[in-house]
Amino acid sequence: MPRGSDGLAATKASTATKAKTRTKTKTKRTLVVVESPAKAKTIEKYLGRKYMVRASMGHLRDLPKSQFGIDIENDFAPKYINIRGKGELIKALKKDAKNADKIYLASDPDREGEAIAWHLAFILGLDPSSDCRIVFNEITKPAIQEAVKHPRAINLDQVDAQQARRMLDRIVGYKLSPLLWRKVRKGLSAGRVQSVTVRLICDREKEIQAFQSDEYWTVGLKLRKAKSAMFQADLVQIDGKRLAVTDEDGKKIALHNESEAMAVTEEIAKQQLIVESVRSSERKRRPAAPFTTSSLQQDAARKLGFTSRKTMMLAQQLYEGIELGRHGSTGLITYMRTDSTRISELAQDEAKSFLLETFGEAYVPAKPNVYVTGKKAQDAHEAIRPTSLVHTPESLEKYLNKDQLKLYTLIWQRFAASQMTPAIYDTMAIAIKAGSRYGLRANGSRLKFAGFTKVYAGADTTKKEKDVLLPELAEGDELNIAKTLPQQHFTEPPPRYNDASLVKTLEEKEIGRPSTYAPIIETIQARGYVQRIDKHFQPTELGFVVVDMLKEYFKDIVDVKFTANLENELDEIAEGKVHKNQLLREFYGPFEQTLEKADEAIGHVELPVEVSDVRCEHCGRLMVIKQGRYGKFLACPGFPECRNTKPLLKDTGVKCPKCGGKIVERRTRRGRTFYGCENYPNCDYTTWDTPQQEKCEKCGSFLLKHHFKNGRGMLYCSNDACETRINHPINKELEKMRERAEAKKKREAEKAAEEAAESAAKENQESQENP
Numbered sequence: 155m156p157r158g159s160d161g162l163a164a165t166k167a168s169t170a171t172k173a174k175t176r177t178k179t180k181t182k183r184t185l186v187v188v189e190s191p192a193k194a195k196t197i198e199k200y201l202g203r204k205y206m207v208r209a210s211m212g213h214l215r216d217l218p219k220s221q222f223g224i225d226i227e228n229d230f231a232p233k234y235i236n237i238r239g240k241g242e243l244i245k246a247l248k249k250d251a252k253n254a255d256k257i258y259l260a261s262d263p264d265r266e267g268e269a270i271a272w273h274l275a276f277i278l279g280l281d282p283s284s285d286c287r288i289v290f291n292e293i294t295k296p297a298i299q300e301a302v303k304h305p306r307a308i309n310l311d312q313v314d315a316q317q318a319r320r321m322l323d324r325i326v327g328y329k330l331s332p333l334l335w336r337k338v339r340k341g342l343s344a345g346r347v348q349s350v351t352v353r354l355i356c357d358r359e360k361e362i363q364a365f366q367s368d369e370y371w372t373v374g375l376k377l378r379k380a381k382s383a384m385f386q387a388d389l390v391q392i393d394g395k396r397l398a399v400t401d402e403d404g405k406k407i408a409l410h411n412e413s414e415a416m417a418v419t420e421e422i423a424k425q426q427l428i429v430e431s432v433r434s435s436e437r438k439r440r441p442a443a444p445f446t447t448s449s450l451q452q453d454a455a456r457k458l459g460f461t462s463r464k465t466m467m468l469a470q471q472l473y474e475g476i477e478l479g480r481h482g483s484t485g486l487i488t489y490m491r492t493d494s495t496r497i498s499e500l501a502q503d504e505a506k507s508f509l510l511e512t513f514g515e516a517y518v519p520a521k522p523n524v525y526v527t528g529k530k531a532q533d534a535h536e537a538i539r540p541t542s543l544v545h546t547p548e549s550l551e552k553y554l555n556k557d558q559l560k561l562y563t564l565i566w567q568r569f570a571a572s573q574m575t576p577a578i579y580d581t582m583a584i585a586i587k588a589g590s591r592y593g594l595r596a597n598g599s600r601l602k603f604a605g606f607t608k609v610y611a612g613a614d615t616t617k618k619e620k621d622v623l624l625p626e627l628a629e630g631d632e633l634n635i636a637k638t639l640p641q642q643h644f645t646e647p648p649p650r651y652n653d654a655s656l657v658k659t660l661e662e663k664e665i666g667r668p669s670t671y672a673p674i675i676e677t678i679q680a681r682g683y684v685q686r687i688d689k690h691f692q693p694t695e696l697g698f699v700v701v702d703m704l705k706e707y708f709k710d711i712v713d714v715k716f717t718a719n720l721e722n723e724l725d726e727i728a729e730g731k732v733h734k735n736q737l738l739r740e741f742y743g744p745f746e747q748t749l750e751k752a753d754e755a756i757g758h759v760e761l762p763v764e765v766s767d768v769r770c771e772h773c774g775r776l777m778v779i780k781q782g783r784y785g786k787f788l789a790c791p792g793f794p795e796c797r798n799t800k801p802l803l804k805d806t807g808v809k810c811p812k813c814g815g816k817i818v819e820r821r822t823r824r825g826r827t828f829y830g831c832e833n834y835p836n837c838d839y840t841t842w843d844t845p846q847q848e849k850c851e852k853c854g855s856f857l858l859k860h861h862f863k864n865g866r867g868m869l870y871c872s873n874d875a876c877e878t879r880i881n882h883p884i885n886k887e888l889e890k891m892r893e894r895a896e897a898k899k900k901r902e903a904e905k906a907a908e909e910a911a912e913s914a915a916k917e918n919q920e921s922q923e924n925p
Contacts, residue, residue, distance in 0.1 A: 182255035186288075186302075187247065187274055189261050193293060196475035196483040197260070200295040201302065208250055210261070214240050215273040217320065222328050224321055230738045232321060234273070244277060251278045258305060263289040263535050264491050264669065265728060269316035272308050282308040291535040293475055293485025294542075315728035318737055322346055322720070325742060326711065329749055338699060338759045343681055346717065347666045349704055351674050352683045353712040354659060355651055356693045356701045365647035370408040371415035372397075374639035375594065377427065377586075382625040384636050387586055389418070391593030415640040418592075425589035427633040433583045437599070438576040441606035443495040443525035444537035444569045447668030448661045450490070453568070455653035458560050459689070462653050462672035466490065468561045469538070478553050486550070487565055488539050491669040495525040495537045497572075505573040508543040513608060517574050525572070539569040571610035578603040582624050586633065598624035650690035664718035688861075695762055703759065707752035710744075763791075772798045803832060808845035808856045811872065813837040817845050842891070845872070852878050860884055 184205045188194050191209045198207040215234045217223035225231040236244060251257055259274050261267035267289075275282045285305035290297045326346045334342040373389040390397055397408050409415045445453070447466075454465040469490035475483035497505075502522040509518045525537075540562075547563040554562060579599045586594040600621045601607070651659065657671050666674055678684045683697035693701075701712060710716045720741070726732040764779040770790040777788040779802060790796040803818035810817050810831040817839070818832050829845055831837040843858040846869065850857060855873035862868070870884040879885065 182253060184256040184258065185250050185254035186258045186260050187278075189267070189270065190470075190474055192471070192474040192483070193485075196293050196485055197298055199482055200298045206250060206254070208247060210247070210270065210274060211240070211243060213237060213270055213273065214244055214277060217324055222324070224324060226742065230321060230735050230742075232317065236277075247274075248278065257286055258288045258302065259286055259308070260288050260290070260301070262491070263291060263489055265312045265316040265319075266669065268309050268312040269320075272310070272313045275308060282310065292488040292541045293473065311730040312728050314734040315724050318727055318734040319724055321734075321738060322741060325738075325745065329745070330708070330711070333749065333753060333756075334700065334703075336753075336758075337703070337756050338696075338761065342696075342700065343677075344700070344704065344711070345677065346711065346720070347670060348674050348677050348681075348683075349701070349712050350665055350714055350717045351656070351660065352678050352693065352697050353701045353705070354656070354663075354714075355678075355684055355691050356698055358648060358651060359693050359698075362647040362650065367644045367646070368410075370410060370643050370645070371412065372641050372643060373409070373415060373419050373422070374641065375422070375635055376637035376639065377596075377633045378636055379625060379627060379631050379633055383623075385596055385598070385624050386639075387584070387594040387596040389422070389592060390595045392418070393591055412640075412642065415642075419638045419640050422588045422592055423635055423638060425592065427586055427588050427594075427635065429627050429629055429631040429633065430585040430587045430593075431629055432627055433585075435581050435583075436602070437579045437581050439579065439605075439607075440576045441523065441571045441574055441610070442568065444497060444539050444572045445565060446493050446495060446537060447491050448493065448657055448671065450538055450565070451657045451671060452654040453564060454561060455657070457564065460557075460561070460653075461686075462657060462675050464557070465561065466672045468558055469565075471558060472562055472565075476550075476553055476558070478550070484545075485541055486545060486562060487541060488536050490538050492535050492538060493668050494535060496535075497522070497524075497539065498536055501536070501539060502573065505543055505570070509570065509573060513574070516603070517605065517608065519573075519575050523573055537569075538565055540566050543570060567610040571606035574606035574609070575603075577601065577605035577607045584624060584627060596624060598622045650692060652690050656691060663714050664721055665714065667721065695764075699759060699761055703756065707756065708748060710748075766802075768800075770796060770798050772796050806845045807847045810837060810839050811855070812839045841872075850876060850878060852876055860887060 183203075184201075186197065186201065186205055186207045187210055188197060188207060189210055189212055191211075194207040194209045198205065201207065214237060216237055217232060218235050221233075223233045225233065257278060257280060259271035259280075261270040261274070268287075271287050272282055274280075275286060280286050285307060287308045288301040288305050290301040323346050327343060330344040331342065334344055375387050375389075376384050377387050378384045409418060443449075450469065451462045451465050454460040455462070460468075469487065472486045473488070473490050475485045478484045506518055506522065543566070545566075547559060547566055550562065551559060578601075580602050582598045584596040584598075586596065588594060600623060649655070653675065656675065660666055660671055660674070661668075678697075679686060682694055683700060684691050684693055686692075704712045720737075723732055723737050727734050727737065766777050766779055766788055768777045768788055769775065770777050770792070773790060773792050773796045775790055775792050775796070777798075777800070778791050779786050780789045786802045788800045788802050790798040801820070803820065806817045806819060806829060808817045809815070810833070813831060813833055813836070815831045815833040815837060817829050820828055820830050822828060828840055828842050830840040841858060843860045846857040846859055848857045848869075849855065850871040850873065853871065853873050853876045855871050855876060857869050858872045860868045860870065868884055868887075870882055871878045873879070
């Protein structure tokens with residue numbers, strides 16, 4: 155044997171032994187099951203090789219769609235089945251579970267997530283009382299690693315609360331909806347929470363219809379002292395009585411018409427105006443609390459024009475993780491379904507360090523700002539905040555799309571502001587006497603210290619407050635009138651609900667919970683009970699009919715207080731104070747009796763038919779206006795013999811500048827409103843902006859109204875060559891719109907070219923493989 159062969163053999167034997175030992179001692183990996191693939195990708199990166207992270211894609215088991223699924227006689231036992239289409243996913247999860255040493259269920263940290271974990275435990279054969287559940291409020295490496303260190307049992311009280319909600323909704327939906335099918339029309343549905351929401355919108359519409367507007371006038375004056383700058387003061391008192399104060403009869407003690415206003419204005423002009431008092435003070439304006447689900451939806455609707463659904467979809471993306479170049483997928487915000495304003499000490503400390511470094515000591519309070527959470531808040535996790543203030547909107551601009559960046563900026567600014575010092579204003583209030591009868595008042599304010607407004611304007615504003623400066627005045631100074639400003643006003647009805655105000659009302663009345671607001675709003679529109687017009691909700695005829703029927707026969711179902719009390723009882727189930735079956739029994743007994751009585755009492759309800767002046771080209775009948783899922787349309791009343799339908803074109807009353815036809819309101823496939831000539835395709839005139847019957851004073855062309863996302867409108871002449879369009883701000887806005895449209899077309903063309911190239915390459919490869 156050659157020299158060294160013994161040593162070589164020994165080395166080989168040793169290596170083989172070690173390899174054998176490694177095979178024997180090799181440990182199985184830990185399986186972590188989350189809800190979404192995006193989240194799985196981010197979490198797997200943080201946990202490393204010893205973990206495999208899989209997504210359940212939401213619920214895997216539910217009540218069957220084809221049957222009631224609740225055994226009332228057997229103490230409300232639910233019948234759960236695997237959701238159709240999830241078979242392969244369940245099979246894959248079971249296979250991964252079989253090869254795993256440990257299994258952690260990491261669905262979302264709320265009741266719905268707890269129920270998903272409970273169903274997963276059943277499918278994977280886990281004991282719910284074992285330490286198989288992990289939760290985290292943010293998808294960051296420290297939060298994920300900390301969660302894995304502290305597994306717990308599944309919270310069965312929260313599971314019961316979710317089951318109770320699901321079964322209540324099933325009872326109402328599957329028992330009441332068939333009644334609506336029989337009495338009104340097929341395809342309708344009633345829901346425990348959605349019906350109350352439709353009632354709120356219907357009741358508001360009835361208030362608006364019944365409202366009678368009253369005229370009233372105000373009197374303003376432009377004043378100055380000698381050669382000082384002019385300032386405005388308003389008439390607030392006549393003979394010691396304050397104006398615009400409501401008396402016992404509900405009428406305004408005000409100037410009711412023009413003659414009264416002009417008489418008062420002329421009399422004031424004859425009086426000597428003397429400064430009665432000058433009061434200077436300092437006002438502090440404190441920052442708003444960080445966002446909850448409700449306040450985020452409201453602010454996003456007010457400032458960005460987002461629907462509740464869009465806001466929650468974007469927030470979900472920011473929570474689950476965005477690809478940040480070499481840093482990989484990173485969760486940017488904390489969990490977005492929360493009613494708590496609580497902030498962790500760790501987040502407060504990090505915010506303090508960032509704000510001190512960025513803005514300085516004056517902008518950071520000595521003690522962190524703490525916000526009181528509402529009494530009904532579950533406080534299960536923190537407020538919505540960035541996972542790190544270091545991720546500034548500017549630093550993420552290249553990684554986020556336009557809408558993601560807008561929402562993230564809003565969340566970042568609100569949280570940063572919540573941890574900053576108040577804004578300080580110098581204020582001045584001047585009381586002015588005009589003779590013996592009249593009292594006027596002028597108010598001014600000046601920003602002394604920006605505080606939190608350095609980063610965030612405020613919850614109810616889109617712009618920072620402007621300074622209103624008053625000249626230096628002293629008691630006894632005499633003032634001169636430069637101009638009188640009598641102005642006519644009319645009392646206005648309560649406004650229709652928009653996304654922000656509807657969410658705020660649902661929260662105040664405790665209808666539903668933060669996670670349900672967006673689905674509620676989507677459902678009532680999809681069912682045709684409500685339509686969104688100019689960002690405001692209006693009930694349809696169908697909505698009125700169904701709500702009136704429910705109010706007459708099912709008072710509790712559409713009663714605000716009853717629905718709110720049910721929500722509170724669901725909270726008590728989650729806290730272990732009430733058993734779910736007790737709540738279900740108390741609800742079902744009276745509901746079943748009412749259902750039987752209503753079925754006997756209600757006859758067939760005929761929906762009012764609105765006849766149009768358009769004749770059916772097939773049979774000559776006058777077509778009727780019907781409400782569909784995507785709005786109103788024209789249909790032939792001769793159905794089923796004649797099935798002709800066509801879009802309902804709303805005339806704007808404006809003539810097309812190209813051919814003289816009518817400009818009508820149209821909708822895109824996605825439901826967005828635009829305006830075009832009725833003679834399309836022979837005439838291609840279109841515009842996104844609303845045509846007005848009002849004419850341009852210079853050229854006589856009709857005006858257009860451009861609507862900005864914040865709700866502001868701008869009128870401009872439709873004639874591009876009109877002199878009023880020179881240097882008009884609308885020109886820049888229209889140019890931006892054209893550039894965006896061209897960029898979109900370019901992207902679509904590039905995408906189509908790429909797909910065509912890929913398809914050609916694939917065909918070429920297949921032809922080579924199969925000659």
